[in-house]
Amino acid sequence: MLEPVTLAQVAREAGVSPSTVSRILNGTANVAPDKRVRVEAVIARLNFRPNPQAQALAGGRSLSIGVVTPSLHSTFYGEALTGIEAALNDTPYHPIVISGQWRTEREQEALNVLLARRVDAVILLGGILDDEVLRPLAQRVPMIAVGREVQGLSDSCIVMDNALGMRLIAGHLLDLGHREFAYISGAERQSDAVERKNAFLGCLQDAGLSIHPDLIQVGQYLEDGGQQAAQRLLDTGRPFTALVCANDQMALGARLTLYRAGLRVPDDVSLTGFDDVVTSRLMTPPLTTVRQAIYDIGVSAAQEALKLLDGQPAQRHVFTPELVIRESTAPPRSRP
Amino acid sequence: MLEPVTLAQVAREAGVSPSTVSRILNGTANVAPDKRVRVEAVIARLNFRPNPQAQALAGGRSLSIGVVTPSLHSTFYGEALTGIEAALNDTPYHPIVISGQWRTEREQEALNVLLARRVDAVILLGGILDDEVLRPLAQRVPMIAVGREVQGLSDSCIVMDNALGMRLIAGHLLDLGHREFAYISGAERQSDAVERKNAFLGCLQDAGLSIHPDLIQVGQYLEDGGQQAAQRLLDTGRPFTALVCANDQMALGARLTLYRAGLRVPDDVSLTGFDDVVTSRLMTPPLTTVRQAIYDIGVSAAQEALKLLDGQPAQRHVFTPELVIRESTAPPRSRP
DNA sequence: CTGAAAGCGCTAACAG
């Protein structure tokens, strides 16, 4: 299985000391042009790549950044991961991704594994861990949180303006003439779910409208949850002309329930999501939603992590969402 | 930032030598019960976790398994990744995932990065690299290929019976009475795309049917490709009552084209996919497809990789697909 | 059964 080339071999072949090779590799110091050329030639010829484990051990850095994501097969987090991967691509760092499966213990364990692997920084995508466990963690390792607020660490948070997003949605629906709403929320333990819901309720209030508590159901941000929540909504027997979901995934689930119930979208009920996941434009009909530049958010998260590693302070980002009107919304039908 | 505990500290506190601690950690040799107990207590108290970089360097293994996936935000590969992660969970190994973005150079580079990181094995999910580049690679590092055939390495391949899957689909459609088909294929360079297409064509032939070449379009296995291919199909003006897609993602894209064209599914045209990606049951209408136990496939891939690392030979797996009849297929309408 | 000693491949002072 072919022994890999080592730095020592390169040094020998090039007739220089290992340190010189190391310096060239890392740009740690200036090296005489002729030696540099010679060494680089040998590196190329031998196709030498430094052993990261050795670099990690000697350098005291693992050159890896841990990423905790709720799920590996989520269209939403997947895009963020792609952004993170892309942003790290031209750096010596690489991501190590572990999923938390939406379970607190798994998330905690993911963090433990990452720390045991001595990652140099960690990026948290969403997640349900308490602020109380995150704050001490941030003392031990540079940390960036995405899509969630961590009290006391707001500079390390990359969030979106959930309230604005929801106001955009509500405004659109109100403009269309809707007055009877139903709402499917994310879980209460997630700060963005709470923000979205409160913003929505606020809009209704401002419009002088109210919503019966039964017409608010929680769907855990997942497709199945949305599907079931929509069913519960229908079961109340209370009328509504617009169903707003706190994310696209739940809207997708809700769409199926509506389909099964023989309700047409948008003719019988308008449907909205939140996030603009890649598949939302492919729904039947394409979903009206609010766009989070989730790929870009991933990129920013990686960049902030890099800044932290560089000793610079992290900078809070607030992304501005954008209304994407597609075909799942229309004026309400006049009642028969 | 809190210095991590080292093995040497543990040894000192427990009053034994570092080697003894190492032996206990790895079960490399028997250790007197009293020392073992003492050491384990110290490990627990100090919450010691060995530094993987150091283990890697000293042990000559990185304890990591490289995974190359075409995409990080694919419902299909995402499930496989979840399976791999789960299977590796209770082993000392952990996955390092890099995406190839469906581009040969990126895939090649992903492999290079993985080799540079000295992964102990690599798992290839699908991918478009030539057999010619994979064969020599397998000499350098234990390798498992998922969902694709590599000539000369069939024992290292985990595949599904694509022909059977397509026969299931074709049989279902034929039974419903369909005689006029259109087909959206994956790219020719992917062996499974070819297998599926050939199987489909074979079924038609066996049924004494033929298909006009214009009614076969390629969609690259992606949503957008499916959407565009479907449009091209419609543009031919040739009639078809069933549209079979070589995977679910393209079926999703095709669904949108059909919707835009005002064609109802399944009333005007029956639509089928392949894979049974998680979102397919949520389509409107839910998609008839063929199920690949993709999560399980991921698990098997990881297990085979582990076997390879254990010095055992890999064993070829052929997964059997299963027809999932949902609501996107129905008998063809009698022509107006 | 157990300790001492020698590295794994690389980086980082420290002298020149």
Next chain:
DNA sequence: CTGTTAGCGCTTTCAG
């Protein structure tokens, strides 16, 4: 500008 010298934290002979 560059070579020498120590390690980084752990595993693994090699003696005992």
